[in-house]
Amino acid sequence: MAQKSAVAARAPKKKASSWQKRDWVAAYIFIAPVTLGLLVFYIWPFFQNIWFSFNDVNKFNMSTFVGLENYIKLFSDKEVWKAFGNSLKYVVITVPAGLFLSIFIAALMNAKIRGKSIYRTLYFLPSVTMSAAVAMVWKWIYNEQMGILNTAIKAAGGSGHAWLTSPSTALYCIMLVGLWMTVGYNMIILLAGMQGISVTYYEAAALDGAGPIQQFFKITIPMLTPTIFFVLITSIISGFQVFDTIYMMIGKTNPAYDDTQTVVMLFYRQAFDYGYKGYAAAISLFIFIVIMIVTVIQLIGQKKWVNYD
Amino acid sequence: MRGKSNMYHLIVHLLLLAGIVIVVFPFVWMVLTSFKTNGEALHIPPTILPEQFVTQAYTEILGALPFATVYMNTIISTVITTVGQVLFCSMAAYAFARIDFPFKNIIFVLVLSVLMVPGQIFLIPQYTIVQKLGLLDTIPALFLPNLFSAFGTFLLRQFFMSLPKELEEAAVLDGCSRYQIFGQIMLPLVKPGIVALVIFTAKFAWNDFMWPLIVNTSTDKMTLGPALSTLRGQYTTQYPMQMAGAVMAVLPLIVLFFIFQKQFIEGVAQSGIKG
Numbered sequence: 302m303a304q305k306s307a308v309a310a311r312a313p314k315k316k317a318s319s320w321q322k323r324d325w326v327a328a329y330i331f332i333a334p335v336t337l338g339l340l341v342f343y344i345w346p347f348f349q350n351i352w353f354s355f356n357d358v359n360k361f362n363m364s365t366f367v368g369l370e371n372y373i374k375l376f377s378d379k380e381v382w383k384a385f386g387n388s389l390k391y392v393v394i395t396v397p398a399g400l401f402l403s404i405f406i407a408a409l410m411n412a413k414i415r416g417k418s419i420y421r422t423l424y425f426l427p428s429v430t431m432s433a434a435v436a437m438v439w440k441w442i443y444n445e446q447m448g449i450l451n452t453a454i455k456a457a458g459g460s461g462h463a464w465l466t467s468p469s470t471a472l473y474c475i476m477l478v479g480l481w482m483t484v485g486y487n488m489i490i491l492l493a494g495m496q497g498i499s500v501t502y503y504e505a506a507a508l509d510g511a512g513p514i515q516q517f518f519k520i521t522i523p524m525l526t527p528t529i530f531f532v533l534i535t536s537i538i539s540g541f542q543v544f545d546t547i548y549m550m551i552g553k554t555n556p557a558y559d560d561t562q563t564v565v566m567l568f569y570r571q572a573f574d575y576g577y578k579g580y581a582a583a584i585s586l587f588i589f590i591v592i593m594i595v596t597v598i599q600l601i602g603q604k605k606w607v608n609y610d
Numbered sequence: 611m612r613g614k615s616n617m618y619h620l621i622v623h624l625l626l627l628a629g630i631v632i633v634v635f636p637f638v639w640m641v642l643t644s645f646k647t648n649g650e651a652l653h654i655p656p657t658i659l660p661e662q663f664v665t666q667a668y669t670e671i672l673g674a675l676p677f678a679t680v681y682m683n684t685i686i687s688t689v690i691t692t693v694g695q696v697l698f699c700s701m702a703a704y705a706f707a708r709i710d711f712p713f714k715n716i717i718f719v720l721v722l723s724v725l726m727v728p729g730q731i732f733l734i735p736q737y738t739i740v741q742k743l744g745l746l747d748t749i750p751a752l753f754l755p756n757l758f759s760a761f762g763t764f765l766l767r768q769f770f771m772s773l774p775k776e777l778e779e780a781a782v783l784d785g786c787s788r789y790q791i792f793g794q795i796m797l798p799l800v801k802p803g804i805v806a807l808v809i810f811t812a813k814f815a816w817n818d819f820m821w822p823l824i825v826n827t828s829t830d831k832m833t834l835g836p837a838l839s840t841l842r843g844q845y846t847t848q849y850p851m852q853m854a855g856a857v858m859a860v861l862p863l864i865v866l867f868f869i870f871q872k873q874f875i876e877g878v879a880q881s882g883i884k885g
Contacts, residue, residue: 323788324709324711324788325709325711325712327705327709327787327788327789328705328709328711328714328788329705329711331701331702331704331705331709331788331792332701332702332705332706332717334697334698334701334702334758335698335699335701335702335721335758335759335760335763336702336717336720336721338698338755338757338758339720339721339724339758339760341739342732342736342739342754342755342758343724343727343732343755343758343760344720344723344724345735346731346732346734346735346736346739347727347731347732347735349735349738350731350732350734350735353734353735358734362738362741362742406626406629409622409625409626410626412618412619412622414619414622414623414626416623420626420630421875422868422871422875423630423633423634424629424630424633425867425871425874425875425878426633426634426637426864426867427633427636429813429863429864429866429867429874430817430860430863430864431816431817431819431834431835431859431860431863432817432819433817433819433834433835433836433838433839433859434834434835434838434855434856434859434860435636435856435860437838437842437852437853437855437856438636438637438639438640438853438856439636440842441639441640441643441849441852441853442636442639446654447651447652447653447654447656447849449639449656452655452656455655456655481632481633481636485633486878489875489878489879490878490879490881492879493879493880538728541728542728542729542730544819544820545819545820545835548819548823548839549838549839549842552843565730568730569820569824572733572734573737573824578734581734582734585728585730585731585733585734586731588728588730589727589728589730589731592728
C-alpha cells in the first residue's frame with residue numbers, strides 16, 4: 302500500500318509498473334528461504350506422512366501400499382486405546398489443575414506487594430529449563446529407597462511409596478512434573494491479562510460496595526476470559542504432546558510402562574524403536590485429528606463464555 | 611484498616627513463598643546432590659548438605675561422555691538455528707507485512723497452516739529426508755528443519771505491521787531499494803520482535819529433545835538432552851554424576867534468563883495478549 306502512493310507521486314504510470322515488478326522480485330527473494338524451507342521440511346512431509354499411513358514402511362524406507370490396514374489395526378489395538386486413555390487422563394487432570402493454580406498465583410501476584418519481580422522470576426524459572434534434565438532430578442526425588450520425598454514422609458512417620466514404579470501413581474507423578482514446569486509460565490500470561498484490566502471497573506465496583514472476592518469473580522475472571530481461553534487451548538495441545546519427561550523417567554522395564562505410555566510416546570516407539578513407520582504415521586494422524594476436534598469444540602464453545610468487547 | 615491490609619499482605623506472601631519452595635527445591639536438591647560423593651548420595655537416610663563438598667561428579671562426567679563435544683554440539687545447533695530463523699523469518703515477515711505481490715495471501719495461509727499441525731506429523735518424513743541426504747548422525751541434521759519457522763515469520767510480521775507507513779514512503783522517494791529499506795530502516799525498528807524471537811528459538815533449540823534423539827545416535831554427535839538420557843541409562847545409580855549433568859544442561863539458559871529476564875517475561879506475557 303505504502304509504496305504504491307509513494308510511487309504514484311514520484312513517477313508516471315509506465316515507470317511505476319517496472320518499479321512494481323522489481324518490488325515483486327524483491328518480495329519473492331525475501332520470502333524464498335522460509336517458503337521453500339517450509340515446503341520441503343513441513344508441507345511436503347505432511348502429505349508424505351498421510352501417504353505413509355496407507356503403507357507398510359520398513360527400515361530402508363521401502364513402502365508397500367496396504368490400504369486401510371494401519372487404520373484397522375489402530376482401532377483394534379488395545380495399546381493405542383490405553384495410550385489414548387493415558388493422554389486423555391493427563392490432559393483432563395493437568396489442564397484444569399494448571400489453570401486453577403496459575404490463576405490463583407496470578408491473583409496473589411496482582412496484589413500490591415513487595416518483591417513481586419523476585420516472585421515472578423522464580424516462578425518462571427522451571428519453564429526455561431530443559432525438561433529432560435529436570436525429569437532426571439524429579440526421578441531422583443521420587444526414588445523409592447534413597448529419594449528425598451520418601452525420606453521426608455518416613456521422617457514424618459509415614460511409609461515410603463514406589464512413586465514411579467507403581468502403575469497407580471506413576472502417571473500422576475509425571476503430571477506433577479508437568480505442572481511444575483508450566484504453571485509459572487501460564488501465570489505470567491494470566492498476570493499480564495489481569496494487569497490489562499482497567500482500574501475504572503474496580504473503582505466502580507468498589508463504589509457499589511463490592512468486596513475483593515466479589516470483584517475477583519465479577520470483574521477479574523470475566524474480563525480475563527480471552528486470556529484464560531488462550532492458556533486453555535495451548536495447555537490442551539501441549540498436554541497431548543508430553544514426551545520428554547516420560548521418556549526420561551520411565552524405563553523399558555518399569556512396571557508402570559503401559560500405564561504411562563501416552564500417544565506421542567507410543568508414536569515414537571512404533572516409529573523409531575520398533576520401526577513400524579507406516580503404523581506410526583497413522584497414529585500421528587490420529588493424534589492430529591483428536592487435537593483438531595478438541596480445538597474446534599473449544600472454538601465453538603468459547604462463544605458461550607469468552608468475553609470479547 | 612491498615613492492620614487488615616497488612617494481614618492480607620502477610621497471607622499473600624506466605625502463600626507465594628510456599629509455592630516458591632516447591633518451585634525452587636528441585637534445583638537446590640540437584641545442585642546439592644551434584645557436589646556429593648557417590649557413597650554419600652546413596653546413603654540411607656540421605657544427608658541434606660554434602661558432608662564433603664566434592665566436584666568429583668563433574669570430573670567423572672567428562673570421562674563418561676564426550677561432554678565437551680556434546681556441549682559444543684548443543685551450542686552450535688542452538689546458535690545456527692537462532693541465527694537462521696532470525697534471518698529467514700525477518701526477511702519473509704517484512705515482505706508479507708509490507709509488500710503487495712501476486713499470490714501473497716495464498717502463500718501466507720500456506721505458511722500459517724504449518725502452525726496448526728502438531729510436530730509429530732512431520733517427524734517421520736523429516737527423518738527420511740535427512741536420511742536420504744545422507745545427513746543422519748551429523749551436526750547439520752540437528753538444525754536443518756528448524757531453520758524455517760512459521761511461528762517466527764508470523765511473530766515478526768506482527769511487529770513489521772505495527773510500524774508507520776511514512777517511514778518507507780520517504781525512503782522510496784529517496785530512491786532506496788527494497789533491500790536497503792529492509793536492512794537499514796525496517797530491521798532495526800523491529801528489534802523488540804527479534805529479541806523475542808531469539809529468546810523463544812534459543813530456548814526451544816537448547817531444550818529440544820525428540821528430534822535430536824531420533825537423528826543422531828552416536829554420542830559425539832548428540833546434544834545435551836539425549837546425552838543425558840544415555841548417561842541415565844549407563845550410570846543408573848551414579849546420582850551425583852546425573853545431577854552434575856543436569857546442572858550443566860540447565861545452567862546456560864538459567865544464566866541467560868537472569869540476564870534477559872525482562873525480555874523473557876515480556877515476550878511470554880505478550881503472547882497471551884497478541885495471540
